[in-house]
Amino acid sequence: xxxxxxxxxxxxxxxxxxxxxxxxxxxxxxxxxxxxxxxxxxxxxxxxxxxxxxxxxxxxxxxxxxxxxxxxxxxxxxxxxxxxxxxxxxxxxxxxxxxxxxxxxxxxxxxxxxxxxxxxxxxxxxxxxxxxxxxxxxxxxxxxxxxxxxxxxxxxxxxxxxxxxxxxxxxxxxxxxxxxxxxxxxxxxxxxxxxxxxxxxxxxxxxxxxxxxxxxxxxxxxxxxxxxxxxxxxxxxxxxxxxxxxxxxxxxx
Amino acid sequence: xxxxxxxxxxxxxxxxxxxxxxxxxxxxxxxxxxxxxxxxxxxxxxxxxxxxxxxxxxxxxxxxxxxxxxxxxxxxxxxxxxxxxxxxxxxxxxxxxxxxxxxxxxxxxxxxxxxxxxxxxxxxxxxxxxxxxxxxxxxxxxxxxxxxxxxxxxxxxxxxxxxxxxxxxxxxxxxxxxxxxxxxxxxxxxxxxxxxxxxxxxxxxxxxxxxxxxxxxxxxxxxxxxxxxxxxxxxxxxxxxxxxxxxxxxxxx
DNA sequence: CAGTGGTCTAGACCACGCG
DNA sequence: GCGTGGTCTAGACCACTGG
Numbered sequence: 001x002x003x004x005x006x007x008x009x010x011x012x013x014x015x016x017x018x019x020x021x022x023x024x025x026x027x028x029x030x031x032x033x034x035x036x037x038x039x040x041x042x043x044x045x046x047x048x049x050x051x052x053x054x055x056x057x058x059x060x061x062x063x064x065x066x067x068x069x070x071x072x073x074x075x076x077x078x079x080x081x082x083x084x085x086x087x088x089x090x091x092x093x094x095x096x097x098x099x100x101x102x103x104x105x106x107x108x109x110x111x112x113x114x115x116x117x118x119x120x121x122x123x124x125x126x127x128x129x130x131x132x133x134x135x136x137x138x139x140x141x142x143x144x145x146x147x148x149x150x151x152x153x154x155x156x157x158x159x160x161x162x163x164x165x166x167x168x169x170x171x172x173x174x175x176x177x178x179x180x181x182x183x184x185x186x187x188x189x190x191x192x193x194x195x196x197x198x199x200x201x202x203x204x205x206x207x208x209x210x211x212x213x214x215x216x217x218x219x220x221x222x223x224x225x226x227x228x229x230x231x232x233x234x235x236x237x238x239x240x241x242x243x244x245x246x247x248x249x250x251x252x253x
Numbered sequence: 254x255x256x257x258x259x260x261x262x263x264x265x266x267x268x269x270x271x272x273x274x275x276x277x278x279x280x281x282x283x284x285x286x287x288x289x290x291x292x293x294x295x296x297x298x299x300x301x302x303x304x305x306x307x308x309x310x311x312x313x314x315x316x317x318x319x320x321x322x323x324x325x326x327x328x329x330x331x332x333x334x335x336x337x338x339x340x341x342x343x344x345x346x347x348x349x350x351x352x353x354x355x356x357x358x359x360x361x362x363x364x365x366x367x368x369x370x371x372x373x374x375x376x377x378x379x380x381x382x383x384x385x386x387x388x389x390x391x392x393x394x395x396x397x398x399x400x401x402x403x404x405x406x407x408x409x410x411x412x413x414x415x416x417x418x419x420x421x422x423x424x425x426x427x428x429x430x431x432x433x434x435x436x437x438x439x440x441x442x443x444x445x446x447x448x449x450x451x452x453x454x455x456x457x458x459x460x461x462x463x464x465x466x467x468x469x470x471x472x473x474x475x476x477x478x479x480x481x482x483x484x485x486x487x488x489x490x491x492x493x494x495x496x497x498x499x500x501x502x503x504x505x506x
Numbered sequence: 507c508a509g510t511g512g513t514c515t516a517g518a519c520c521a522c523g524c525g
Numbered sequence: 526g527c528g529t530g531g532t533c534t535a536g537a538c539c540a541c542t543g544g
Contacts, residue, residue: 335528
C-alpha cells in the first residue's frame with residue numbers, strides 16, 4: 001500500500017467518538033473533573049501522565065492536553081514541566097492571592113491571624129437558606145471571628161457552613177486560620193470559586209468596640225459565597241473590614 | 254524516495270525559527286500585538302484568516318491559532334466561527350461587564366448617565382505624576398463628573414488624563430458617557446487593562462450636597478488606573494459611590 | 507538516562523455564516 | 526459551495542526533572 005492520502009477512517013483503534021454535541025475534550029474534562037470531586041486523586045497528588053490518560057480514555061494526547069490546560073486556567077490543576085500534572089491545594093499562597101483581596105496601603109500582602117469568638121450549630125436564617133441553597137430542615141454551623149494584622153484587630157467576620165458537609169465543626173477541633181485548607185484536608189471539601197459583593201457601611205457599636213474604632217466609622221463589607229467543585233455553595237461569609245491601612249484590590253481586563 | 258520517517262528537517266519552506274528563547278507563538282503574538290498598537294487593524298475590523306497569517310509569518314496555522322487564542326483570552330480579540338477573528342471594541346457591553354463593577358442590589362446591571370461639572374488643562378499633582386507615570390513638564394486634563402442611575406445622583410468621580418494623548422479633550426468636543434469608547438474612536442487609545450483599589454470612606458460636605466446624602470455617610474471609593482495596550486497608564490479615576498442601592502461585585506477562582 | 511510536559515507542524519474533518 | 530474558525534489526531538522535537 002502506497003503511503004498516500006491516509007483518510008481518518010479505518011484505523012485499528014476504534015477511538016472514542018463525540019456523542020450528541022459533546023466535544024471530545026469536554027468529555028475528557030468532565031471525566032477528570034468528576035474524579036477530582038470524587039477525590040480519586042487527592043490535592044497535591046500527581047495525575048497520570050498525558051499519554052496514560054490518553055490511552056485510558058481512547059483519545060489523542062492533544063485532546064487530553066486541551067482538557068487539562070482548561071482546568072489549569074481554572075486553577076483546579078497545575079503543571080510542572082518534566083514532573084507532571086498535579087491537583088491544586090489550598091496553600092497559604094493560594095489563600096493569599098486567589099481568595100484574599102485586602103492589601104496594605106504600602107502594597108504588602110499578608111494573611112491576618114484569627115480568633116474565634118463564638119460557634120454554634122443552629123437552624124439557618126432565611127438569608128442563610130437562600131445563600132447556601134439549603135433544603136428543608138438542614139442545619140448550619142455559624143461562627144464569628146476577629147482577624148488581626150500585626151496584633152491590630154481589623155476584620156470582624158461571620159461565617160456560615162452547611163452542617164451536612166462539616167460534622168463536628170468547631171466542637172471537636174479548633175478551626176485554624178486558613179479555613180479553605182482546613183475544609184479540604186479535614187472534610188474533603190475543595191473551594192473552587194467565590195463571588196464577592198462589596199459595600200461601604202458604618203460600624204455599629206459592637207464592631208466599634210471589637211475593632212477599637214468609633215461607631216459610625218466607614219467599614220468595607222465583603223459578602224462572599226464560596227462554591228465547591230460541583231458548583232454548590234459551601235460557605236457564606238460576611239467580613240467587616242477597617243480599611244484605614246488596607247484596601248481591596250482587583251485587576252480587570 | 255519511500256514515504257517513511259519524514260524528519261522535520263529538509264522541507265522546501267525554510268520556516269521561521271525560534272530566536273534566543275523566544276517561543277514561536279510568542280513572536281507571533283508580539284507581532285500581532287504591535288499591529289494592534291499601531292492600529293494596522295482598527296477596532297471592530299477582521300484580521301486576516303489564520304491561514305493567511307500563517308503563510309505571511311512563515312509558521313503553521315496551529316502556531317497562529319495559539320497566539321490568537323491567547324489574545325482572545327485577554328479580551329483583545331474575539332472570534333466568530335465561520336466569520337473570522339476581530340479586534341475588540343469598547344462597546345456598551347464591554348464597558349458594563351468588563352470595566353464597571355457596580356450592580357444593583359436586585360442584580361440589575363446598568364451604565365449610569367454622566368454630567369461633567371468642571372474640566373481643565375493644568376499641571377499635574379505629585380500623585381497624578383506617580384499614577385500616570387508622567388515625565389517632567391507633561392500636563393494633564395482633569396475633570397470631574399456626577400453619574401446618575403435613573404436620574405438619581407450616585408457617583409462623584411474625578412478623572413485625570415495625560416494631555417499628550419488627548420489634545421483638545423473637553424474643549425473642542427463634549428466627552429460622552431462611555432469614555433473608553435470615546436478614547437478609542439477619537440484618540441486611537443485602547444484601554445486594555447485596569448487595576449482597581451477599593452476602600453470605604455465617609456462623604457465630605459461637598460459630596461453630600463452633590464449626591465443628596467448626609468455628610469459622613471459611608472461611600473465606596475474606587476481608585477482605578479487604566480492601561481493602554483502597551484501597558485502604559487492612560488487614565489486615573491477616583492469614584493465615590495453611594496452604595497445604598499448598589500454594590501461592587503467580583504468573581505474569584 | 508528515561509519520562510514528563512511544552513512546542514510545533516501537518517493534515518483531515520466538523521460546524522458555522524454567507525452568498 | 527466556499528471560506529472561516531473549531532476540533533481532533535499523529536508524530537517529531539525541545540526543555541526540564543529526577544534518579
